[in-house]
Amino acid sequence: MKNQGNYLLHLDLLIDPVEHTIICPKCGHNYTHIVEVFTRLGADPPGDGVAYAGTIAKGVVLNERHGCLVIRLAGECGHLFEWHIQQYKGYNFVHSVVTGRDPSFDWSAEDREENKQRELLSRMIRGDLEPLDVLVDPSFEGFSVDRYKRVFSAMCDLQRSYMSIDRVTVANELMKKNELESIGGLSFLVELSSEREDGGT
Numbered sequence: 001m002k003n004q005g006n007y008l009l010h011l012d013l014l015i016d017p018v019e020h021t022i023i024c025p026k027c028g029h030n031y032t033h034i035v036e037v038f039t040r041l042g043a044d045p046p047g048d049g050v051a052y053a054g055t056i057a058k059g060v061v062l063n064e065r066h067g068c069l070v071i072r073l074a075g076e077c078g079h080l081f082e083w084h085i086q087q088y089k090g091y092n093f094v095h096s097v098v099t100g101r102d103p104s105f106d107w108s109a110e111d112r113e114e115n116k117q118r119e120l121l122s123r124m125i126r127g128d129l130e131p132l133d134v135l136v137d138p139s140f141e142g143f144s145v146d147r148y149k150r151v152f153s154a155m156c157d158l159q160r161s162y163m164s165i166d167r168v169t170v171a172n173e174l175m176k177k178n179e180l181e182s183i184g185g186l187s188f189l190v191e192l193s194s195e196r197e198d199g200g201t
């Protein structure tokens with residue numbers, strides 16, 4: 001397979017090299033629990049319009065022709081993530097994606113505050129909330145995490161220039177200010193835009 005070097009690197013984020021267990025792609029924790037297994041359908045009929053045998057169809061893979069098998073996992077670290085097994089021709093690609101944080105987990109006060117801010121950012125990048133509305137909301141106390149502040153400021157600038165807000169426009173805006181790398185790159189924005197309270201379908 002092409003890109004085998006990258007593929008092997010990526011495996012380090014999926015599986016503990018010693019124990020051969022599934023690990024949290026966010027923090028590497030290797031105590032994880034399988035929560036749910038289902039098929040997320042692709043946009044392309046007819047082959048992808050059907051769930052894999054033994055699973056139900058749930059949700060659609062946005063902007064992708066091919067559906068995937070989803071295994072949702074909860075790490076004992078408090079992170080929620082998914083394994084996606086997506087077939088393209090004869091290849092089955094495995095991705096591991098962080099989808100959120102378990103609200104029932106015993107987070108510290110600081111982590112809780114950070115989770116709250118992160119959830120707010122996530123709602124804005126998904127278009128559920130407008131940044132300038134958040135900015136003038138009297139209950140809004142601002143962002144304390146530096147990289148969240150930068151993402152928020154980029155979103156406000158976009159709205160002020162009547163631009164749409166999504167992970168691509170936000171990435172471009174941050175790139176203009178030379179700040180994309182400092183906030184964790186495009187992968188952080190992808191994470192934010194795929195987080196859902198219900199776990200992501």
Ligand SMILES: [Zn+2]
Binds near residue numbers: 024025029077079
């Ligand atoms: Zn974790």
